[in-house]
Amino acid sequence: MTDQLRRTDAPGRARGQARPVTGPVVCAPMHVERLVTRAADAGVVHTGMGPDRSIRAAARLRGAAGVLVVGVAGGLDPIVRPGDVVVASEVRGPDGDAIPSPSAPMLAGELRRLGLTVHVGPIESRPRIVTGAARKKLAAGGALAVDTESYWLAQAGKPFAVVRSIVDTAAAPLIRPAALARGARALRMLRAAVPAIDAWTSAVRDRSVVLANPRSFCAGVERAIDIVDRALDRFGAPVYVRRQIVHNAHVVTELEQRGAVFVTEVDEVPPGSVLVLAAHGVAPAVRAEAQARRLTVIDATCPLVAKVHTEVRRYASRDETVILIGHADHEEVEGTVGEAPEHVIVVGDVAEAARVTPRDATRVAYAMQTTLAVDEADEIADVLRDRFPSLRGPGSDDICYATTNRQQAVRAIAADCDLMLVVGSPNSSNSLRLVEVAEREGVPARLVDDAGKVDLRLLAGAVRIGVTAGASAPPHLVDELVTTLGGLGSLAVREPSAPPENFHFTLPKEVS
Numbered sequence: 001m002t003d004q005l006r007r008t009d010a011p012g013r014a015r016g017q018a019r020p021v022t023g024p025v026v027c028a029p030m031h032v033e034r035l036v037t038r039a040a041d042a043g044v045v046h047t048g049m050g051p052d053r054s055i056r057a058a059a060r061l062r063g064a065a066g067v068l069v070v071g072v073a074g075g076l077d078p079i080v081r082p083g084d085v086v087v088a089s090e091v092r093g094p095d096g097d098a099i100p101s102p103s104a105p106m107l108a109g110e111l112r113r114l115g116l117t118v119h120v121g122p123i124e125s126r127p128r129i130v131t132g133a134a135r136k137k138l139a140a141g142g143a144l145a146v147d148t149e150s151y152w153l154a155q156a157g158k159p160f161a162v163v164r165s166i167v168d169t170a171a172a173p174l175i176r177p178a179a180l181a182r183g184a185r186a187l188r189m190l191r192a193a194v195p196a197i198d199a200w201t202s203a204v205r206d207r208s209v210v211l212a213n214p215r216s217f218c219a220g221v222e223r224a225i226d227i228v229d230r231a232l233d234r235f236g237a238p239v240y241v242r243r244q245i246v247h248n249a250h251v252v253t254e255l256e257q258r259g260a261v262f263v264t265e266v267d268e269v270p271p272g273s274v275l276v277l278a279a280h281g282v283a284p285a286v287r288a289e290a291q292a293r294r295l296t297v298i299d300a301t302c303p304l305v306a307k308v309h310t311e312v313r314r315y316a317s318r319d320e321t322v323i324l325i326g327h328a329d330h331e332e333v334e335g336t337v338g339e340a341p342e343h344v345i346v347v348g349d350v351a352e353a354a355r356v357t358p359r360d361a362t363r364v365a366y367a368m369q370t371t372l373a374v375d376e377a378d379e380i381a382d383v384l385r386d387r388f389p390s391l392r393g394p395g396s397d398d399i400c401y402a403t404t405n406r407q408q409a410v411r412a413i414a415a416d417c418d419l420m421l422v423v424g425s426p427n428s429s430n431s432l433r434l435v436e437v438a439e440r441e442g443v444p445a446r447l448v449d450d451a452g453k454v455d456l457r458l459l460a461g462a463v464r465i466g467v468t469a470g471a472s473a474p475p476h477l478v479d480e481l482v483t484t485l486g487g488l489g490s491l492a493v494r495e496p497s498a499p500p501e502n503f504h505f506t507l508p509k510e511v512s
């Protein structure tokens with residue numbers, strides 16, 4: 001019987017008879033591992049080393065609302081070094097069986113935010129410490145670490161997770177004198193991991209997820225990514241892209257891996273190269289500079305952004321002042337202003353709209369950034385209409401269909417959510433607007449680049465979670481987020497129906 005199990009004995013119970021386990025438990029196979037993690041909120045159970053003790057402990061703990069194994073382990077993959085932390089994506093048993101741990105990305109994110117070096121991947125469990133040639137053989141299977149308990153402790157219950165701090169590797173085996181210092185370091189890392197352990201146990205529960213529909217990629221983003229892909233196929237790497245092709249860190253990384261090179265300005269591109277202009281559009285001066293450098297330019301500007309450029313040029317050609325409703329520091333707005341800088345004034349909110357002073361109050365038009373919050377933009381336009389009765393403009397039509405639909409979808413599910421998770425990067429305007437829309441509906445909302453960025457403590461009180469994604473966020477990130485949430489407890493997933501978005505834009509001739 002472990003210390004922890006003794007503590008849970010109920011008065012009046014037969015001596016030695018443990019109270020059934022209800023909440024999540026933290027399992028530490030060695031006494032010393034329990035000692036360094038004993039501050040964990042859930043209480044830490046010393047389960048004993050090796051498969052036999054682990055099997056007995058799992059039987060005693062069966063029915064736990066969640067099982068988190070903490071301890072030290074041996075590194076298998078050369079990327080894993082002593083003192084690093086491995087979070088199991090799955091635990092493999094000696095017979096080739098694998099028990100998945102889908103919440104690993106969120107747990108790893110918590111550990112990284114604590115400053116630890118974290119790897120996520122398979123952990124092998126073996127009955128005895130593995131050394132020499134046997135260790136090399138295990139490493140060839142792609143596992144990151146090996147231990148002697150996790151697979152058997154996993155039988156205690158679900159959800160299941162493993163945090164192992166690496167004490168030895170093939171290059172730094174246990175028998176060396178430095179092993180003691182490495183062991184001490186690995187235990188320090190385990191102690192440092194306690195806040196993440198607490199965050200995981202606090203987030204374990206059954207939940208429902210409502211998926212906003214529509215969400216994720218729009219036609220303009222799909223087209224822009226397709227353009228870079230095709231340019232790489234047709235012209236070969238490197239293909240240069242001015243600024244992020246779309247505002248999403250994952251998309252940029254994936255294209256970089258294919259050979260795209262992202263630059264801030266055209267003067268970074270070697271003369272004669274292929275340059276793709278991003279979906280947000282550019283000022284004519286950028287095109288002129290690209291031409292001067294003899295670049296092959298492929299324009300990935302979204303046709304709906306190009307439409308706003310055309311409006312601005314038309315108003316400016318009539319010598320009207322164009323009030324552009326938008327965020328002055330956003331790349332789309334920079335590009336649109338560049339069409340007629342001497343005619344365009346940017347206003348970002350109602351207060352700026354109330355004090356903007358055009359050259360001639362009878363010759364004023366307005367346009368909008370395509371990715372604004374529809375209701376906020378309308379409020380600003382109302383102020384302008386009141387001040388300039390002859391004001392011409394597009395209504396909220398400049399705000400594109402994708403932005404409008406994704407905001408409407410968030411409103412439609414807000415009443416069913418305790419928390420809204422918006423998948424998107426911090427520089428994605430339409431993703432940020434989705435956070436604001438949810439908050440205006442009274443739902444706390446967070447922007448997350450991926451599952452690893454979710455704050456587990458935020459999930460502790462959230463039973464009904466809304467999930468959406470900005471127009472630049474890949475759908476697979478939403479799938480991964482939902483899978484990861486499912487690693488914290490059973491998940492009922494619902495997606496309301498919505499009309500399909502039948503928008504398709506033709507490709508530029510250079511890649512069609």
Ligand code: SF4
Pocket residue numbers: 218219220221279302303304305370371400401402403430471
């Ligand atoms: S969010 Fe709208 S404007 Fe931006 S790329 Fe997508 S469809 Fe085009």
